[in-house]
Amino acid sequence: MEKEKVLEVQNLYAAYDEMVVLTDVSFSANKGEVTVILGGSGSGKTTVLNHLLGLLPIAKGTVSLLGKNVATLREVEQVDLYLQMGVFYQNGGLLNSLTVAENVALPLNQHTNLPQDLIDEIVFMKLGLVNLQHAFYLYPSQLSGGMMKRAALARAIVMDPPILFCDEPGAGLDPVSLEILDKLILNLKNKLGMSIIMVTHEVSSILRVANRIVFLDKGVVVFEGPLHEALHSTQPAVNEFFSVMKNENIRELLKG
Amino acid sequence: MMRKKRARTSFSFCCQDRLQVNLDGQTMSLSGKLTMQEAAELTRHFLNHLRFIEQKTLVFDLSGLVHIDSAGVMALFYIRKKLYEKGIQSELTDAPESIADKIRLFYPEEEAGASPPRRPAFFEYVGGQVYHFFSSYVFGFILLAANIFYWGVTDIFKPRARRKGEFVNQAVLIGVNAVVIVVFLTFVIGYVIALHSAGQLRTFGANIFVVDLVVFSILSQMGPLITAILVAGRSGSAIAAEIATMKVTAELDALKTMGLNPNRFVVVPKLYACMLTMPFLIVFANVAGIFGGGLAANVYLDITPEVFVNRMMDIMRNKELWVALVKSQVYAALIVLTGSFYGFRVERGAEGVGKVTTVAVVVSITLVIVADSLLGVIFY
Numbered sequence: 001m002e003k004e005k006v007l008e009v010q011n012l013y014a015a016y017d018e019m020v021v022l023t024d025v026s027f028s029a030n031k032g033e034v035t036v037i038l039g040g041s042g043s044g045k046t047t048v049l050n051h052l053l054g055l056l057p058i059a060k061g062t063v064s065l066l067g068k069n070v071a072t073l074r075e076v077e078q079v080d081l082y083l084q085m086g087v088f089y090q091n092g093g094l095l096n097s098l099t100v101a102e103n104v105a106l107p108l109n110q111h112t113n114l115p116q117d118l119i120d121e122i123v124f125m126k127l128g129l130v131n132l133q134h135a136f137y138l139y140p141s142q143l144s145g146g147m148m149k150r151a152a153l154a155r156a157i158v159m160d161p162p163i164l165f166c167d168e169p170g171a172g173l174d175p176v177s178l179e180i181l182d183k184l185i186l187n188l189k190n191k192l193g194m195s196i197i198m199v200t201h202e203v204s205s206i207l208r209v210a211n212r213i214v215f216l217d218k219g220v221v222v223f224e225g226p227l228h229e230a231l232h233s234t235q236p237a238v239n240e241f242f243s244v245m246k247n248e249n250i251r252e253l254l255k256g
Numbered sequence: 257m258m259r260k261k262r263a264r265t266s267f268s269f270c271c272q273d274r275l276q277v278n279l280d281g282q283t284m285s286l287s288g289k290l291t292m293q294e295a296a297e298l299t300r301h302f303l304n305h306l307r308f309i310e311q312k313t314l315v316f317d318l319s320g321l322v323h324i325d326s327a328g329v330m331a332l333f334y335i336r337k338k339l340y341e342k343g344i345q346s347e348l349t350d351a352p353e354s355i356a357d358k359i360r361l362f363y364p365e366e367e368a369g370a371s372p373p374r375r376p377a378f379f380e381y382v383g384g385q386v387y388h389f390f391s392s393y394v395f396g397f398i399l400l401a402a403n404i405f406y407w408g409v410t411d412i413f414k415p416r417a418r419r420k421g422e423f424v425n426q427a428v429l430i431g432v433n434a435v436v437i438v439v440f441l442t443f444v445i446g447y448v449i450a451l452h453s454a455g456q457l458r459t460f461g462a463n464i465f466v467v468d469l470v471v472f473s474i475l476s477q478m479g480p481l482i483t484a485i486l487v488a489g490r491s492g493s494a495i496a497a498e499i500a501t502m503k504v505t506a507e508l509d510a511l512k513t514m515g516l517n518p519n520r521f522v523v524v525p526k527l528y529a530c531m532l533t534m535p536f537l538i539v540f541a542n543v544a545g546i547f548g549g550g551l552a553a554n555v556y557l558d559i560t561p562e563v564f565v566n567r568m569m570d571i572m573r574n575k576e577l578w579v580a581l582v583k584s585q586v587y588a589a590l591i592v593l594t595g596s597f598y599g600f601r602v603e604r605g606a607e608g609v610g611k612v613t614t615v616a617v618v619v620s621i622t623l624v625i626v627a628d629s630l631l632g633v634i635f636y
Contacts, residue, residue: 112296113296
């Protein structure tokens, strides 16, 4: 059965001045699935993500998100599209001059006319989802790295977006926090039907949450498909990446 | 009577054509979508109707809901909380499985009684800030000063405890490197003081008193003050930035864990250097200022250098020099203490370093001027 697609990238090309970063990138992401974009450093993951988010102009190729062609959107339509997606930045991207609660409440305050009491309740609940209720009145500078990430996630999901982009959500987290984060991401996927597009390197995280793998190497997609196919892929770059896991007998665990 | 009451406590309304709300008897039924858009209107309508509700218990019938999001769940929670505060018990029933799932995911746990922490009230906030000011700024400053002076005094008698070369290094940075700018500025200021007073004094034929004016204003006020402001700007900021950077990069923690007191190791040499070089800087400043004044007196009032020097020798008192010495020590201590106090207070990150540096300069210049006024009154 053909699944509904939330994201389709076709023949995307990108270059910074003379340096070509993406030569021909095509892939898609299905609704209600976790799609993980993988690849070594310099493979163009961040460039792809920035194109998906509309932060970089599209030189060649098309990116369509929730059925809309990102390149041809007018500004108003672009904002509408942004309201339907949450973005979770690697370093949090929290505004330092606002408290955690104000950071999380920002989209609600700006885009809805909910009463302030109710906004506070929603923010408190979302902070509860990421186990950060005690940080309600703290400033980002008072948080640890992991807490900052969780606050950023709370902000990314505060509008219940149908699609969530995560840029290395697990980087710098301890295994326990990482597992909690993964559970949360799975919950978002299973219970809210959120489609999640994630750039990550955390092998354990990929095994727990990924449905679909897109593997980038030197600006080209070398593998695209379900996780179990990726684990058995003979493509050298993919194979090398997952061989680490084979050594650790994680596949045994997976079978169990 | 009964009929009327019943009529008042049933109502129905519609939110954005997507959510239909009916209250009839003890059942409040919701049907349609309950998302962020409807939640705002639902809560507003409901709060308007709240005072009319006279039932003791309410049942929310959710069987007609087709879609709900987190804001919708929280709106239900919020409404039930408002009802509870009014003494009305309520429960959620008949939610379809997909709706119930989301309610389970988002609905706060009742027994925890979780609710966003209360915002502090106005007086609580003001009181908190005042307490914070005294406990962390005033008291913290006094503690740091006490600690540094203690080590400053004891280390005079323990040459081995001092870092070799650090004192000389700091003396060059704080004192020697400031000589040129201090001399230049006070020369200009002395010149300008004489220049401005020349016109006035000439009118009264009191040309010779330009010497009194220049000498007194430079010795007792301008020399020490300008020097202190320049040192605060140059070295106060440098001290704050250096200590703040050391703290951010965990160098201070490293010192502590090596059993070294950061105050003693980092601040005391700076204190020595500043206290020792400041009097010399002030002497340079005084000489340059008087020289500038003398030049202007010669150019505009035809007062020859011999006349100027003779008059100066007549009016100069030792007191001005002693006061300048006292001032130099007070200013030096204030500048080093303020710089290090704010340096130690830095909070995470590079941005914090810039912030404390700015604050350190502003506060140390302010403290220097306040101290100058106080000392001026005391030694009048």
